[in-house]
Amino acid sequence: MKIGLYVCTCGTNITATVDAGKVIDELTAQFPESYAAQVEFICAAEGKEFLKDHLIANRPDRVVVAACSPREYESTFMQILAEAGINPYYLQMVNIREQVAWVTPDPAQATRKATTAIRAAMMRVRYQEPLEKIEQEANGDVLVIGAGPAGLQSALFLAEAGRKVVLVEKTPVIGGMPVLYEELFPTMECGPCLLEPFEAQVLHGDSAHNIELLLLSEVTGVTGYYGNFTATIKQAPRFVGTTCIGCGMCVEACPASAANEFNCGMDEKKAIAMPFLGALPNLPYIDPGSCLRSLGQDCQLCLDACPMPGAVDLEDPGRIVERKVGAIILAIGSKLYDCSKVNGLGYGEIPGVYTSLEFERLASSNGPTAGEIKIPGGSSPASVAIVHCVGSLDPQHQQYCSGICCEYAFKFNRVLEHKLPGTKIHHFYKEMVTAGKSDFVMYEHARKNPDAGFIRYREIEEIQISASASGQKIAYRREDNTVDSIATDMVILCPAMVGSGDAAKLGDMMDLTRGEAGFFDELNGRLHTAQSKVKGIYLAGTCQAPMDIAQATSQAMAAAGYVLSGLAAGKKLVIEPISAFVDEERCSGCRICGGVCPYKAITFKDDTHTSSVNALLCHGCGTCVAACPAGAIQGNHFTNKQILAEIEAILQ
């Protein structure tokens, strides 16, 4: 077999220690059918031209380039092989610069080392096979799960680029959590005011025709892979159709009511109702849990009250739909850590102890008190404690800082100062975090509030809240180990953000891994936070990590960007040939490999009882090749034969 060996001198980078002539003499003696050439700068324009011409003139069966790191120039030389009409996978590179010349000062030793390394490559390259990239058609449509700020941003961005988007939302309303907040940090702008124009774009904007919005819906199954997913979506009945004009007459007529989930159960709403004032889309829905009909009664007062024929449909069965998409963006949000897990805070037991989310609703004009901040007795609080870091920065609970709580705590400070001037505010905190270019302003404002005090506590479990005749008594231990107590009328707990309850279900469905706090694992924490570990499934917003609206919407754009770049119109998906494949004759169906693939590229075929690797998802890492006890999985370009030939040559 004729192997063309090209040894680069890299100026004197390589030849200062490696005697290239000696290397070439020794190897051409060992491989008499092969030839060798010394090149000064093989990566330079002249060097590349020389290589191409030389390859065309000599037509070697295989090519070895001994130069620098393949990370730098392997793809360049592969391209040159292709241009010379040689399969690019017939190339083997040897790094005799970083791994030999630069680290082996003794010339004799360096020359011997370079010879050995190149001999190994020449032995290996003989077994290298011609491989081809394969192209596959891909679907450019996208499934976005969750219609909070991140999901809306992704959906709208993609729709504006002409992509068909299926936007699935579990609740009857879009906008996510912030649409329930009267004011947002750091500018104190109104949440619904910020989001409503954005929501309107999704519902009625110029690109809305590209978005299929499925409310009251949940994804129940996902099959397939990048470029070719099939999602099954179950949509619960709304019982109200699009001919509804949102007049609300049905709501007035409805005789049943139950706890209002949008106000954290702090008041009730009718069985047919708008989720909240200003909710979009502006349509009521029936909560089957409280509707008298689902209790077996023959009530149709809402239908009778409705002025629009056909708007109320009490027989709406809901539906199950299937959608084919090329990529999936998860924007399912997060939830608050359960404060009742933190001992001594009395959450759920002591009246007047609220979570931050409950307080947001108390402070909202469309909340249970129409924006009047009241304690259970009906009066306004004269003294409020805001407890930061609940369940955060604590090995017993969650170790991390959620990064947004201090900010909204200072927002609460301003809301209280504005709505109830003179109210005493006590900030209990473990750490104070005000990163970012505008966040310190909020902290400074709170510091300047003459009615606000700051107490740094040592451990959250050393805060003991008990009920008193007028409100609560808070006993605590300061950072300096002194103890004290104060009396308050209201306590607001600022808990850690943790993964949503739906993350487990969706994660299992799509083979996504999650960390202990329930957030989805990203591909890389620095470079690819918007990409999950499964190709074609992207992450946007707080389902990946705690973050604020600005970060969530930026990440949503990043997720959409991956889709637009990876599944560009008219572009086919390229399947890299360096992947694993299963020899069906030898596969016994033992299923050792089934769980080892980090990219979920392995599936089990029930008809043949064998495993199979999806080359599109395979990254060629070789984990399954090592795991397969039958030797039935082979890694292209890293076969046993190739690797053993290389090792043997080194050990010679």
Place this chain on the structure above:
Amino acid sequence: MAQKPKLAMYWASSCGGCEIALVNLNEKLLDVDAHFDFMFCPCLLDTKISDIEALPDGSLAITLFNGAIRTSENEEMAHLLRRKSKLLIAFGSCSSKGGIPALSNLSSKSDHFGTIYLDNVSLDNPQGILPQTRTTAPEGELELPEFYERVRHLAEIVEVDYFIPGCPPEPHQIWNVVEALVQGAQLPPKGSTLGGGKSTVCNECAHRKENKTIKKFYRTYEIVPDRERCLLEQGIVCMGIATRDGCGALCPQVNMPCTGCYGPPEGVLDQGAKMLSALGSVLDIGSSKDLSDQQISGRIDAAIEGLPDFAGTCYKYSLAASLLGGKSR
């Protein structure tokens, strides 16, 4: 009448089970006799080595050579039978891969002699006498075969035409090979394995298999495994995943783990290493996030407590032919 082709069967370092397996052909043994002149088999017949030595080279059509190479006598017989045979077949695990005798390669010759002749409560050897290859006695010089430093498999000594795996090979597989030879069927390239499949025992095992993760290994007496489910998934170290098929999955079918006697599957160089690689891939020690190296290794130790003899379990039949080979060289 034309002379029938000559068939021989020899045992080197072996237990005799391979001969039993041949006899287990039952009435088909008569067919073997009809087609062959079964003329040499020290376990069953009275022909002498001198009879074989007297034959012209290449006179034996087929020799089924079982047993490993432990002594100089084993080696001598391997050379003799190679010379006299047209087809030399390594028959069974010992001659193919070293078999159980090769587990002795985990200790040196001096360790063995120490335990057998010097340091053992049942011994009475105050002079510390060890076996010698030559001993002078009043009657003359006595000769014993040499006990080698390590056990080798047949192909390390002589060129082997084919291999038949199994401890012992299953009678139906022996018959398949004999039948193919009798019918003059096209044989695979020299050095191939006959009488076995190309996949693993799981291919023939009816137990239900799922994607595997193993939290803890158990020894067979510790649990009563579910009869329907894959034994390995239940924590019992079943070698079926890393063992050539062909036996009919006899052991796992009766809820006993495969011990690996059919050797590594086609193309696998080291059965034990493959098994280790597979088990390591599916061992579930929970999340190792934020754990120290010590904690991680503690968890691994706890999980593999039920696998106290790794070499004896995973290299039971293939140590001599493995890449690692054992302690004695």
